[in-house]
Amino acid sequence: MTTSATTAPASPDPRPHPRHESESGVSFGRALKSEWIKITSVPSTVILIIITTVVMIGLAALLAWQTALSLNVEGDPEMTAKMQGQADAATALGVPGAGLVFGQLLIASLAVVLIASEWGTGMIRSTMVVVPRRSLALLAKQSVMAGISFVVGAGSALVAYFVVQPILNTADLGFALSDNGALLHIVNTGLVLALISVFAMSIGTLIRNTAVGVVTSIGVLLVLPILFTVFGIGTEWVAELGRFLPSSGGDQMVATSISEGAFTQWQGALILGGWSLLLLATSLVVTNKRDV
């Protein structure tokens, strides 16, 4: 043996046998703390969360720049004024959350990885032995990841708001946080990510396999809406059904203008939230029935 790691461990616990029931039960708060330690102690997870935040801010800045550029490129002030009328305030209002499309893919993948890798590595057996009430263990993990996702979404949108103002101001498109719908858009960017996290982690819990789980949730969030759009062109009922997809709900949540007949932000929240809660409930029931 090269290290002293395996030499002369002390005699077992020298303490008498104290029973400290009062101070030492499992609680939801303690399960949360445990999950927080787990998430923050794997470097790749932390790095991915940081990357998601940075990319979301960067994409917002990029969109702001492109929006401003397309208006400024016309030297003719009359033309610019006309175009500004078309590129109504709604477009600018939606800039802070522009990274959401990309952010939700990263958050969805991470949420699947966090739970499915527990099965992959065997960690789930440690988790479920220390917290044998499986719903409690899963809800703690869901809550921590949903909380992180909300902060990533709303936080990056808020930072992006301040980053993009100087850029948008060059085209006279700047707006205030107090403007109608601005704050709702920023908060909902966080809420969408939180609900997407719950959605994807529930899929990961049901499938228990990282690769299959990631492909499934990305498929539902990204590929399914494309298919519905393509086949919905000629078929009314397919298009109608497509409005109830989780991704459609998320789109409406962060919309800064609601077109005629489209769902409002709150209706969008009901759709995405409904899907997430349905999958969450299913994952809890199934996990309680199956062996770990």
Add this chain to the structure above:
Amino acid sequence: MIEAQALSKRYGTKTAVDAVSFTAQPGKVTGFLGPNGAGKSTTMRMIVGLDNPSGGRATVNGVPYAKHKAPLRELGALLDAKAVHPKRSAYTHLRALAATHGIPNSRVREVIELAGLGPVARKRVGGFSLGMGQRLGIASALLGDPSTVILDEPVNGLDPEGVQWVRRLAKSLAAEGRTVFLSSHLMSEMALTADHLIVIGRGRIIADAPVQSIIDGQGAARVRVRADRPQDLLGSLAADGVSAQILEPELLEITGVEPRRVAEAAVRNGVLVYELTPIQLSLEDAYLQLTSQEVEYQSHSLTPSGLLAASTEGHRA
């Protein structure tokens, strides 16, 4: 204390654990012995609630494990040394487990020292050897200072020093009044560590007794005798349950009779006896006798002809 009552586990049509009932008492090391695939791990997983029983129930200190408010205080388990995320350090892994019960970091450091993991506590678990993984598993089992400890194959992958350490640990935990429930497929290990044995084969309990009585029970008193007139001696010993094998003209092995009765018979018949040796069965023998009918993956002895047959088949293929 662990109690299993008619505990069963079925996977489809296959029965892995078949209505198993036993008790692991406090203050004792209870060995759980059986061939691979006998249902040891499944039984242990049902005790801690990882597997849902198909029938029956298991309790820890009178209550199903999952119903305890502070399960880690009741029972600590090493079920699988690899139940760890490889990118976490031993210290953070234990800290995450401890956090669920509000166990302080001082206790985490204590079990790290106890398991001899001090120098590698901050290193990623992914780089651990099997033996260090076992030590980490044992550290996590002791985290909550539990009154019952379950260790599934704890000496797997440990070096001789580590094996000795686990032995001493199991015994001293039992000496402190805790319940220690220890599985192994190594009988020699059990002979050294366990006070009480539960032998399982094909999902059924085939013995549940103190170690010594299992050895005795299977032994059916065998005696080796060297005598000048073996036939005369056997003639007067003939009774139900007594059988003998003549190994050499003057060497016998008699089963089912105490050495004293052999000596008495020799005196009565004037037979000269110049060796009289009671043969004690090893735990190994007892175990093999017990489980011979219950082994799932049996190795077949290769007779010379068998070997030959196998190799010629190999050539043809």
